[in-house]
Amino acid sequence: MAWGSGKWSLGRALKGLIHQAEITDETWEELESSLLQADFGPDVADEVLGSVRDEVHRIGTSNPADVQAIVRDTLEEKLAAYDPTLDLSARPAVIMVVGVNGVGKTTTIGKLAKFVTRAGRSVIIAAADTFRAAAVEQLTTWAQRAEVPIVVPDQGGQDPASVAYTAVEKALAEGIDIVIIDTAGRLHTKAGLMDELTKIRRVVEKLASISEVLLVLDATTGQNGVLQADAFLQHAGVTGLVLSKTDGSAKGGFVLSVQKNTGIPIKLVGEGEGIDDMTGFSAPAFAAALTT
DSSP states (O other), rough: OOOGSSSSHHHHHHHTTTSSSSOHHHHHHHHHHHHHHHOOOOHHHHHHHHHHHHHHHHTOOOTTHHHHHHHHHHHHHHHHTOOOOOOOSHHHHHHHHOOOTTTTHHHHHHHHHHHHHHTTEEEEEOOOOOOOOOHHHHHHHHHHTTTOOOOSSTTTTOOHHHHEEEEEHHHHHTTTTTEEEEEEOOOOHHHHHHHHHHHHHHTTTTTEEEEEEEEEEEEEEEEHEEEEEEEHHHHOOOOOEEEOOOOTTTTHHHHHHHHHHHOOOOOEESSSSSOOOEEOOOHHHHHHHHHO
C-alpha cells in the first residue's frame, strides 16, 4: 500500500511531531487535525486521540517521537477487532460484489477471481450488470486475464437475476468452487436500483446461499463511504469491504468510521492495475501504511 504517496499523509504529519521538543497542547491539536485530514471523521478522530493521550499518560512519556508508534498501535487494535476472513466454505461459495459507479468494481472482480484461483479454487464470474454493454465487455476482458469462465447476458437488458442464476446453475453442474456475481454500479440513493440487489439475492438463494456480499469502496471516498456502506447494508446485506485504489491515496481513515458504524470488516485490499494486485486485509499492515 502506498498511502503516503500524495502531497499530504498522516504518516508525514506524525513524523512532523518528532521535531517538537516535547508533547504539548500543540501536539494534540496537530494530531487531531491530521486525523481529520485523513478522513477519520470527528467521532473516530476523538476516540483515537483519547486512546493515544491515555496511553501517553499511562507510560509516562513526554517524547513526541513516541506518538507515531502509539497511533499505529491504536489503529491496529481498532482494525483488528473485526474478522477479515472470507467465508468460502460453501460449495459453491457465492460472492456478490456491489458498489457505486466508478469505485473500481470491475477490476476488483478480476483481481478477486485471480486471488482465489491462486489459492487453488475454481471460479466462474456472472456478468449481471446487464444495464451497460460496456460493463459486460470490460468484465469479460478481466475474466480472460484471470483465466476463468464467465456467464454473460444472452441479450442487452436481460434480467440480472437470471444471469446470476445461470452462473450458479453452471457451478453446481460442473463442480465449480466459487461464483462471483457482478452487479450494476449504482448510486446508493437510487432505491429502485438498490431493490434489484435484493431480487438477485432472492433468486440465487433458490439454488445456493450467498456466502459473501462485498462492497467495493474507493480508498479516496472519504466520509461518503460511511453513507454508502449504510445503504448497501440495508439493501444487500453487506458482509465485507474491499478497498480499491489504495495506491496514490494519502487517506483511508474513513474505513474506521465504516467499521465502527456498521460492524462490517475490511476483507480485501486492491492497489495498482495488475491482475495480481489484491491482498487479504491485514490490520498491522494497514495501520503501518496509514502512519508511515
